[in-house]
Amino acid sequence: MLQQVLRTLDRAWDDMKSRNFGFPRFKKYYRMKSFVFPQLKGEIIKANQVKLPQLGWVKFYRSRPIPDGFVVKQARVVTRASGYFVMLSLQLDVDIPSIPFHGHPIGVDIGVESFLATSEGTLIARPKFFKSLQRKLGLLQRRLRNKKLGSNNRKKLNTRIARLHQKISDTRGDFHFKTAHKICDQGDSIFVEDIDFGTWAKGMFCKHTLDAGFGQFFTILSYVAWKRGKFFGKVNKDGTSQTCPNCDAHTGQKTLDVRIHFCPECGYTTNRDVAASQVIRNRGVNAVGQTVLENAC
Numbered sequence: 575m576l577q578q579v580l581r582t583l584d585r586a587w588d589d590m591k592s593r594n595f596g597f598p599r600f601k602k603y604y605r606m607k608s609f610v611f612p613q614l615k616g617e618i619i620k621a622n623q624v625k626l627p628q629l630g631w632v633k634f635y636r637s638r639p640i641p642d643g644f645v646v647k648q649a650r651v652v653t654r655a656s657g658y659f660v661m662l663s664l665q666l667d668v669d670i671p672s673i674p675f676h677g678h679p680i681g682v683d684i685g686v687e688s689f690l691a692t693s694e695g696t697l698i699a700r701p702k703f704f705k706s707l708q709r710k711l712g713l714l715q716r717r718l719r720n721k722k723l724g725s726n727n728r729k730k731l732n733t734r735i736a737r738l739h740q741k742i743s744d745t746r747g748d749f750h751f752k753t754a755h756k757i758c759d760q761g762d763s764i765f766v767e768d769i770d771f772g773t774w775a776k777g778m779f780c781k782h783t784l785d786a787g788f789g790q791f792f793t794i795l796s797y798v799a800w801k802r803g804k805f806f807g808k809v810n811k812d813g814t815s816q817t818c819p820n821c822d823a824h825t826g827q828k829t830l831d832v833r834i835h836f837c838p839e840c841g842y843t844t845n846r847d848v849a850a851s852q853v854i855r856n857r858g859v860n861a862v863g864q865t866v867l868e869n870a871c
């Protein structure tokens with residue numbers, strides 16, 4: 575009987591390991607990150623107070639006014655290293671028109687060597703801050719080993735680690751927003767590669783991809799593009815580095831150390847990543863052009 579139980583446990587454990595889960599543990603109150611009040615009704619917001627079910631009126635700092643006509647539908651209370659936050663979801667009953675393809679098109683290629691390249695020839699370097707912050711994080715995390723479980727010093731160190739995580743995430747977000755605006759400055763319709771970041775992160779780009787947070791960047795880019803009235807589209811990414819953007823000739827697979835695109839057919843020479851972004855732009859324009867024609871018929 576005992577043998578049987580142990581075997582079952584063993585199997586469950588193996589299964590969890592194979593699915594990349596850690597050892598099971600009990601939930602502690604400090605693991606709680608957020609909770610939601612999914613349905614709010616009536617008057618929720620006063621000048622510096624928010625009314626939460628069960629809790630009543632709670633003082634808060636209102637970072638921005640609620641625009642006219644919007645209704646507060648949901649409140650999420652989040653605890654972060656820098657304090658407690660309440661995130662309000664607002665609702666307004668209008669249809670937001672999507673922005674059609676128009677104006678000057680540009681392509682964006684995200685890369686390993688530089689953070690990204692645009693078809694206008696701009697290369698944006700991978701930010702250095704991440705490396706130094708990451709090193710600092712590693713140092714603090716190693717120190718955790720010497721702190722007794724449940725001790726005050728361990729708690730203090732954990733708070734410092736949480737603050738640093740927060741700082742890394744804030745800095746990254748800031749960089750993403752600034753970069754997105756730079757891209758929007760360059761054109762009216764923006765095309766990027768359609769990448770499944772889930773599988774991509776497991777492959778060769780693993781650490782780099784996660785550091786740079788490309789998935790988050792695309793989300794921010796599409797938001798900034800929408801806000802500034804720019805079209806945002808995704809195109810198939812296959813073989814973007816194997817085609818000449820100038821004459822469409824197939825130039826073959828390049829290894830990662832080849833940094834220059836040179837086309838033997840037409841002689842077009844440019845940076846490898848810039849060439850890829852130009853291919854992305856061309857594909858986008860072709861794809862969108864076709865749908866426009868289809869609609870016209």
Ligand SMILES: [Zn+2]
Binds near residue numbers: 839
């Ligand atoms: Zn060519």
